[in-house]
Amino acid sequence: MLSFTTAGESHGRALVAILEGLPAGMPVDLGQIDEELKRRQWGYGRGGRMKIEKDHVEILSGVRHGLTLGSPIALMIENKDWQNWTEVMAVEPRDIAPEKSRRLKRPRPGHVDLPGGQKYDTRDLRNILERASARETTARVACGALAKQLLVAFGTEIRSHVIQLGGIPDLPLELTWDQVAAIPEDAPLRCADLEIQQRMIDSIDQRREDGDTLGGVFEVVVRGLLPGLGSHTAWDLKLDGRLAQAVMSIPAIKAVAIGAGIEASSLPGSEIHDEIAYNNETKEFIRETNRAGGLEGGVTNGEEVRIRGHMKPLSTLRRPLRSVDIDTKQDEPAGFERSDITAVPAAGVVAESMAALVLGAAMRDKFGGDSLGEMRRNFEGYREQLRGY
Numbered sequence: 001m002l003s004f005t006t007a008g009e010s011h012g013r014a015l016v017a018i019l020e021g022l023p024a025g026m027p028v029d030l031g032q033i034d035e036e037l038k039r040r041q042w043g044y045g046r047g048g049r050m051k052i053e054k055d056h057v058e059i060l061s062g063v064r065h066g067l068t069l070g071s072p073i074a075l076m077i078e079n080k081d082w083q084n085w086t087e088v089m090a091v092e093p094r095d096i097a098p099e100k101s102r103r104l105k106r107p108r109p110g111h112v113d114l115p116g117g118q119k120y121d122t123r124d125l126r127n128i129l130e131r132a133s134a135r136e137t138t139a140r141v142a143c144g145a146l147a148k149q150l151l152v153a154f155g156t157e158i159r160s161h162v163i164q165l166g167g168i169p170d171l172p173l174e175l176t177w178d179q180v181a182a183i184p185e186d187a188p189l190r191c192a193d194l195e196i197q198q199r200m201i202d203s204i205d206q207r208r209e210d211g212d213t214l215g216g217v218f219e220v221v222v223r224g225l226l227p228g229l230g231s232h233t234a235w236d237l238k239l240d241g242r243l244a245q246a247v248m249s250i251p252a253i254k255a256v257a258i259g260a261g262i263e264a265s266s267l268p269g270s271e272i273h274d275e276i277a278y279n280n281e282t283k284e285f286i287r288e289t290n291r292a293g294g295l296e297g298g299v300t301n302g303e304e305v306r307i308r309g310h311m312k313p314l315s316t317l318r319r320p321l322r323s324v325d326i327d328t329k330q331d332e333p334a335g336f337e338r339s340d341i342t343a344v345p346a347a348g349v350v351a352e353s354m355a356a357l358v359l360g361a362a363m364r365d366k367f368g369g370d371s372l373g374e375m376r377r378n379f380e381g382y383r384e385q386l387r388g389y
């Protein structure tokens, strides 16, 4: 089983993570982890914080001479902004004047500020904000980069792209793997259609002027998975459910669909299900359409896995919505310090990482092995079994 946990506050000293369950003897590319961190920071519409941070991972354990040891891998990414928060975020007790404490007491609608404050019985909502911040996803991406390296070793690649932003275009874009793979890394919104991307940028500029924010839809595309990952036998082994949970856990995601999941509920079966064919040359069962998004009954079917994440607009608005001061109980505008206008491309990169971690776990479940070599033998044996099926 591949699993990970993260710790760290947005303006604390660092984000850390422990990733367990990678096989021993897997080559680790440190530069690729930093590349993924950079991809997550990229995107038109991000705010001032991204000018401060230049995320870089340090591996503290579990890797020796460029190879995994099979032991837990500890990772750390420093928060450069911490220098500006050493007093407010100090670990030791501090006596800070109220005007310097940066206490938050006007919760943002749509954010966990208020229910979190009620639940953890804290009257400084910063205690909630700091951990709820999407800054935490940096640590997920660092772990996800390692999961991607495992998947690549078995011929699986993962990409994401933005298919709708702030309702532009009217219907989400539908694109092939090659179109998605051709999107340059410096594309401002990781969108394959340049004309639509420009309209999205104009819309972001407009919302910036209005002090508002925008959501959107991204799609994660995974190709190269064998049929048979996940299982139909129990609710918690179904891979579609595990992927949905992983993507839904990304801040601001309110809906997740696999393939044409949203449209499927309103069309007849004859227009949705992907007919089965057999390719005599490759000796593979194939589908000419992929509305199932590569998963049937919670099991991969060998087609591309396609996951859509629907992101709501960020809840920190420069022109704040109405709220209530938790001390005075009077109507007050919600708190605002600094924020992004949109972060849909970044959320797509985080979703790639979450998908890589779930799919990596499914690969570890199916092929096991303490070393990469043992895992590979098991993988090849299964591939042989499929050829004979």
Ligand code: EPS
Binding pocket: 010, 047, 048, 049, 050, 053, 132, 133, 134, 135, 138, 251, 316, 337, 338, 339, 340
């Ligand atoms: C975030 C608010 C902003 C974002 C942050 C997520 O940070 P700050 O409050 O420091 O301006 O920039 O995202 C990141 C720091 C990041 O690395 O993605 C929030 O409230 O969720």
